[in-house]
Amino acid sequence: MADNHTLWADVQLLALHAPELARTLRPGQFALARDPTTLDPYLRRTLWLYHIEGARVAFTLPARDPLVVRARVGDTLDLLAPLGRAIEFDSNARHVLLIGEGTRVAPLIAIAHDAIAQGRAVVLVTHTPFLPHSAGQGAWPAHLLSPEIEYRTGDGLDAELIAWADAIVASGSAQLYRALADAVRAARYRLEPGFARVLMDLPMPCGTGACYACAVETSRGVKLTCADGPSFDLIEFANQRTR
Ligand code: FES
CATH class of the missing domain: 2.40.30.10 (Translation factors)
Incomplete structure (x- = not known):
């Protein structure tokens, strides 16, 4: 190490x-x-x-x-x-919007660098409205990000940003994911498969599909975060309870 x-x-x-x-x-x-x-x-x-x-x-x-x-x-x-499955963007996805909450921004940073290296424009937003004020869960510090990442804090569900995006990856709470599904439907009229992905952050004690500790209920049945995720299509959770 x-x-x-x-x-x-x-x-x-x-x-x-x-x-x-x-x-x-x-x-x-x-x-x-x-x-x-x-x-x-x-x-x-x-x-x-x-x-x-x-x-x-x-x-x-x-x-x-x-x-x-x-x-x-x-x-x-x-x-x-x-x-787990890597995040791959469609070759036509020129604008990538990454939305994270507090410390859950961390897994988005490697995704941002990779998308930029592929010539895509990236906006990373720390979405703050749902964060508890007392938990030290403020916005991700800008000085930890390289300058080529366009960084914002505040409302990651802004309609203009969602309309701008060709692809979205979010990392945060179930509340954020539900609100994102609503915001996409409002800004783009419908939530298309493959447009938005969400990262699940659950304990994964075995990582091999053996223990079922990381099971999540989706619209396509029970899936395992370690083997089927950790990113899932938002559409699979749009009407589901997530942990
Ligand atoms: S971590 Fe054991 S099944 Fe996913």
């Missing part, structure tokens, strides 16, 4: 020297790390891809996770990766 520091609020950054992973991990995917103090294969922690630079791969996880305290620079981490 090459780095372990708090990025902002409850977001911890773990960076690894991992040339193979740097070649194979794609935005939207994740890794599962085993806690070195236990042999239990079903107690893995989710690490969200944050940034890849050369052979260095940076992930984020909650700063309160015990793994953060135990992992030291120089340690070797036992990882399962890459896991």
Whole structure:
């Protein structure tokens, strides 16, 4: 492990020297790390891809996770990766809108960099209206973002932004996802399949489809966040209860 520091609020950054992973991990995917103090294969922690630079791969996880305290620079981490489905945009998607809430912005940053590298225009918004004021859950700090990401805070469900977008990825609460579905229908008259995706952030202890801890109910039946996600089409949740 090459780095372990708090990025902002409850977001911890773990960076690894991992040339193979740097070649194979794609935005939207994740890794599962085993806690070195236990042999239990079903107690893995989710690490969200944050940034890849050369052979260095940076992930984020909650700063309160015990793994953060135990992992030291120089340690070797036992990882399962890459896991989950990558976020791919249609070749015609020139405008990408990324909407996150508080610390849940973190997994969107790798997606933003990848979309920009593909020549797409990206607007990243920290959507603040649903955030609890007391939880240290303010807007993602602008100084942590590279300048090519156009960054806003406030209303990520702005009708003009939604009309501008060719594709949307959101990362936040069930309340945000329900409101996003309504806002898309209001701004574009209907919610098309493939237009908006949402990231589910649930504990994924095994990552292999064995434990069902990450099951979510969708309009197409029960799906597993680890195997079928962690991103899902918003249309699958538009009329569902999400956790
Ligand atoms: S984490 Fe066990 S089934 Fe998804």
